[in-house]
Amino acid sequence: MRTDQPTIPGTDVSTATPKAVWDAFHAPRLTQARHLAGLTKKEVAQGIGVSPAAVGQYETGSSKPRPELIPLLAEVLDVPVEFFLAGRPLGKIDSSLAHFRALRSTSGAQRDKVLGFAGQVWELAYALERRVRLPVVDLPGFAGGEVHPGEDLSLDPTEAARGLRRHWGLEAGPVRHLVRRIETHGIIVVAPSEADRTAAKVDAFATGGLPRPLIVLTPNRADDVCRHRFSAAHELGHLVLHATSTGDSQQEREADTFAAEFLTPRDDILPLLPRRLDLARLAALSRTWGVSVHSLVYRYRELGLVSDATTSRAYQRLRALRDQPGFGPEPVRGFPGEQPVMLRQAFELAERETDLTIRALARELAWKVPHVRELLGMPDNRPVLRLV
Template sequence: MKTENPTIPGLGETPKAVWEGFHPPRLTQARHLAGMTKKDVAQGVGVSPAAVGQYETGSSRPRPELLPRLAEVLDVPVEFFLAGRPLGKLDTTMAHFRSLRSTSGAQRNKALGFAGQVWELTYALEKRVQLPLVDLPGFAGGEVHPGTEIPRDPAEAARALRAHWGAPKGPVRHLVRLMEARGIVVVVPPEADQATSKIDAFASCGLPRPLIILTPNRADDVYRHRFSAAHELGHLVLHSSSTGDMQQEREANTFAAEFLTPRDEIHPLLPRRMDLARLANISRTWGVSVKSLVYRCRELGLSSDATTSRAYQKLNTLSNLPGFCPEPVSGYPGEQPIMLTQAFELASADQGLTVRRLARELAWKEARVSELLGMSDTRPVLRLV
């Protein structure tokens, strides 16, 4: 026998109960995560785009019987729309996108929604496990040495941060692991988040913990991965908000180059005449690309513009050969984030936390929790035809 308000699977709430606790920003977040426009949602639910807009502003609420359909269209549990949970909300001024001009508003919104979800997951885990304290000078929420000042010049800032973190001279061996140890949340989105993965890395200082998203790059190149991480670290240290201009991008690039290859240390090692074989050896030792070392030679006055241009052309012809071709990130465990996954494992062992329990608390689908924890099922899918 049917009832007027059937029970919602999971938390046992009814559509009427969710309607009473409906939180408009959650609808916006769900829509952004789905990469959908208001028109898309309206067509899927059977209302007007204006009605969806009113739901998101809070000027009206969707009827209780529409909520299950909304949840189906946006691929979230109905409970996702309930108020009362911490909400990770960001706008474009709070995030630094490396490829701002080449990404659409929908892609940026999806990326920001993803970042918000990462923070919500982090918050849920941090209630159970003490994560590393935030030790990042210049970050307002820093818990270690909050009064430490970093120079505003990008290269000087990179040297100062290395000194502050006690990084030894020479290459930074495990950059991502180093950042996590200083309280920075680093995440690689699941490949299913296609709109997010099209954005070439971004960072946010607008949440209680600094966050860096390292999207899987098309080349799957660990050196590019490391430079992206250092670039986003530069944004967190140098820029309290994003203006989206090229000056900030140049400053972050300068920071990254100096952090990974300090001028005083790399200069004596670089050849006085362009030698790509020697640069390839330096590349493997320092964990940076040969191309970046060619640029460093030009930047430090060791090669002319013409020589640098010829070196780039030569590198293009060598790009598929050993020593010059991209090296997969999977071969470098120290460059893969583990903090959130290990926090979950610790909470599971110590407190019996499960994916199902965490999903209920976050009002997410279990598959989404598993994805963000890097626990997605990697088995091949059997398709019967």
């Protein structure tokens, strides 16, 4: 049945007419969809047969695309027609509140794409939280979309890491199941798959500019659990230390210092480091502490135990050993506690208790079903039948 009324999220109506979408067209949704698709205004304009200036006017809200153009927009941007309807919560992040691990090598288009992706992660979490109580955010200085560094914790990276360990009740020794632990304190963590091009070429990302803090860990550089854990601790450091992102190297060094102290506290690791830099013994410590041998060598230098020259020689030896057992990367998939589960488990609970389905959630969010599965960490892995 066709209707000229806008689709109401959560209802059984799964389509809306172009005229209905035109009536309730929400300009920021067009910008979000374009960023997620990684397209320029010119590319969108070519796809629907208008000028780039017209697309710009659609995005500012000074004009709206004609009803007959809306299905073309949906096709070019790979979203349902209903995606452009007003009336749904919109996750929008100010770029000044976004911390990118490799800002200088990340283009503006890539940053826009990840910001759009992060906004959608929050929209998904919001939809789930209407049905399931997620863990309460327990991050000193965080108050509903704002971070106030220094509240309850020192602004010195080393002291802040020690303070957060105390605040979270962590005992001395390694932090096991780091990503799971971060999630239990109400911080959303997502790790898009290689197939999800939304977060391509962005090493890691965090923001405290949403009602829940968010960390995105991407696998594009290396599928290595030690690097993955350090990135998670690094982004956690940004959330604790930095209200806004300046993009400078000082903030990155501070987040690295936080991560090193959080994962390998000086008072715990110092007595275990051999007096002479022994890579075989460091490989054993690496497995126990969940940090790379490279990171432990850097820790030696950071604690003033070896010279720069000794550190450089150790790095050269590590490059020669990188294909040897104990020195190469270990895939993240082998460590369940380092893979995010909060959103997927929230959906599974809502599925059991409220009969929520993937398809109903997709209708509510006005997304395509595969996209919902991807963000939940539940991709459809069934083999594809190809008729020949």
